[in-house]
Amino acid sequence: MRWACILLTQLALDGELRGRADHTQPLVLAAGPAQRRVIKAVNPAARQLGLKPGLSLIAAQALASGFVMADYDEQQIEHWQRFLAAWAYRFSSHVSLDYPRALLLEVESSLGLFGPWPRFEQRLRSELTELGFGHRIVLAPNAAAARALANVHDGLVVDEHGLRREIERLPISRCGLAADSAAALARMGLRQVRQLLALPRDTLARRFPAAVLLHLDRLLGVQPQALDCYVPADEFEARIEFNFEVDSHQALLFPLRRLLSDLRVFLAGRDCGVQRFTLSLQHRKLDDTRLPIGLLAPERDAQLLFEVTRSRLEQLQLPGPVLALRLQASDLPAFVPQPKQLFVERPQQSQPWEQLRERLRARLGDQAVYGLVAVADHRPECSWRADRQGGGEPVPGGGPRPGWLLPESQPLNDLLPELLAGPERIESGWWDAGDLRRDYYLVRTRDGRLAWVWQAVDGSGPFMLQGWFA
């Protein structure tokens, strides 16, 4: 087995920055009680102002002004780690979250599909950069070694033969031992793991907790380690909270695009599409505004989802300023991509029909786009129906039928129509309360058009116009 460790170097900060359009603004993340808030992470712009982690917020405010502060939220960090695990699930069936702020991937079995490793690694890096997460990647024969080596290396690849040499070079303070053990070893004058490995095992076992020896054995691959398998969630839920009140649609578009691209990453990892999802706009005092969005077929394309959601969002009247945006998707059916022709005959900029259809439905209403289905019934009103997909077979027999049918029959506004054919009696439907007994005629009206008209069977009443032979 070969394990890749993706160490997420600044997970909290990257997660926070993703929700913001402006990356040049100084940003600090602070945690702790309200009286003693301590800065936990800063972005490069804030570092330029002289701010650094560990500084108390009061000191920071004395040092500089004009920076933005956000909460250092452990829950958010966990959320982003799970999100990235969903992303990584595309590349490996065994993704582990056992180490905080790191992803462990078993990659040997994936190399056949994504390999060789340099290309695979390049792909992981470019996708992570696109998602906006800083990272270090190390490949090692076991998970503990990969995690420990990621502390000091980036892009290192170690096999079984080189493992011991690399582990021996690790500084003890960064090899993943518990802080008190590492401090005790440092006080003993030990700096490198090599010195630690040179000590007799029985004295180490006597003087230190069992975890130290266990960890050393795991690093060297002597002791196997069982890691939990990440299981992707059955539904997607993400939320972006604003630090200010948003009351225009335009300002919601950037976070919306972010949410939907996260959704796409999640869907790609699970190899499914989304058919129904709900966007909730959260207000301060009012109830959430919910915007349910339904598609005709499962989709995964972020651009399509964004177009559809955007056009529905623009029709929405906001009852008040929005504080947070939340996206929930629980209906995740399998995604079957539409086959495309290799030699495209249509122009380059053409838009797929599915995208066009969703766009039309979003603006004109869910029922606006339909196909026609021919139904085997002689009554004109019952011989067709609207459906998602048109179809049907021609019904044998019967006289000529007009191409246009009026929604409702109306009296024929013509004094002396010329009878061309008829009568053709249609008498049907006594079983379903749609009883109909009529004599149909083909007539030519005064202005030369051909009309399909009917009269009651007993010959009473006016000619009623049913359709046009256009």
Add this chain to the structure above:
Amino acid sequence: MSAVVSIDALLRQQRVWKGRGESVPVAIHPTGHLALDQLLPGGGWPESALSEILLAAPGAGELQLLWPTLARLTRAGERVVLVAPPCIPYAPAWLAAGVDLRWLLVIDTEEREALWAAEQCLRSGSCAAVLCWPQRIDDRGLRRLQLAAATGQTLGFACRPLREAVNSSPAALRLALDCHPRQVRLLKCRGALQPGQAVAL
């Protein structure tokens, strides 16, 4: 060198009027009516352009004119969209005319949105033909449709009242349908000899 263009492609664009050539080029979109095909310069509908059909009244023969084209397109698996038709397309009759209903779609909407929908369908390039029935449309609206048809390389058909014949139009082809007798008159045709000729439908 992308500037090299074959002379056939240039001639097909019909920007230059030519005298009656002895050979009619093979049409990409024949109308299905032999007499009409012979009258039209490309031997069929102008491709990637808007064709206007002017009617004395709804139901004056537009389907007879268009059904052969729609049947040919849908049978080839190409999508045809009707944007806000004036009446319900009567499915059995359309089937009998040879139209494959699996590839026919209806967009039901009001007049204002219909133009937007028609333009979207024309521009998208995912439909082979788009039919619309604009009642109140000005020159600019028609030009938008014409441009959208050219962008999406789609056949566009606009059915309008006959009284609009006096107004100018940017459409590549304008046909008038008469009921008495049933005939098609050529009002305007890009790249053709003096219009005004008529053929019986």
